[in-house]
Amino acid sequence: AQSVTQxxxxxxxxxxxxxxxxxxxxxxxxxxxxxxVQYPNQGLQLLLKYTTGATLVKGINGFEAEFKKSETSFHLxxxxxxxxxxxxxxxxVSPPSGNTGKLIFGQxxxxxxxx
Amino acid sequence: SQTIHQWPxxxxxxxxxxxSLECTVEGTSNPxxxxxxxxxxxxxxxxxxxxxxxxxxxxxxxxxxxxxxxDRQFILSSKKLLxxxxxxxxxxxxxxxxxxxPLHFGNGTRLTVT
Numbered sequence: 085a086q087s088v089t090q091x092x093x094x095x096x097x098x099x100x101x102x103x104x105x106x107x108x109x110x111x112x113x114x115x116x117x118x119x120x121v122q123y124p125n126q127g128l129q130l131l132l133k134y135t136t137g138a139t140l141v142k143g144i145n146g147f148e149a150e151f152k153k154s155e156t157s158f159h160l161x162x163x164x165x166x167x168x169x170x171x172x173x174x175x176x177v178s179p180p181s182g183n184t185g186k187l188i189f190g191q192x193x194x195x196x197x198x199x
Numbered sequence: 200s201q202t203i204h205q206w207p208x209x210x211x212x213x214x215x216x217x218x219s220l221e222c223t224v225e226g227t228s229n230p231x232x233x234x235x236x237x238x239x240x241x242x243x244x245x246x247x248x249x250x251x252x253x254x255x256x257x258x259x260x261x262x263x264x265x266x267x268x269x270d271r272q273f274i275l276s277s278k279k280l281l282x283x284x285x286x287x288x289x290x291x292x293x294x295x296x297x298x299x300x301p302l303h304f305g306n307g308t309r310l311t312v313t
Contacts, residue, residue: 118301118302120304125306127205127289127291127304127305127307128243128289128291128304129304130301130302130303133301174242186233186245186248187302189242189243190242191241192241192242
């Protein structure tokens, strides 16, 4: 069965510092991978996704993630944090087959950005 | 463009009362539809998904049910709410390609059962 682990439920960085949010997955075959962001009392917004092809994926708001099959990881990074990046971030996986589109989400990481 | 509407935004209901949350999608046809629940401080739990009218799959046994009376309408219901039903309920849709189509979420309904 597939699963997703996000290391660290809370991450705090200073404004302008590097953001690194960790995500590891467990899957018998390489899955499709997603990162979502959730602002308070709102739904989730897609940041980026990896399906096939280039393993370094660029998303919105300056975020990017790299799929590393050997490490079963899909960590999210941003070179310089902005106050507006404070939110909760979810990593999710989808099996590369079937048509239901069901995603399995990690527990989420709350990003705090300090001035 | 596609949009998803979910209402109400907040709801406070007493234990034992019924529930009906509605979600509609515009701008697409035959979407896959989903209900997720997000409990305080926890991740998202998939409750139901639907690949077509009248087709509902339940992911976990619970006090809730779902229906899809129209192609772009998805309803979450309960006959008698429990305290444990409190949470943030999110409706989402994805394209017919399914597995590599991202989910698009509504803004959620915060349900408090008192």
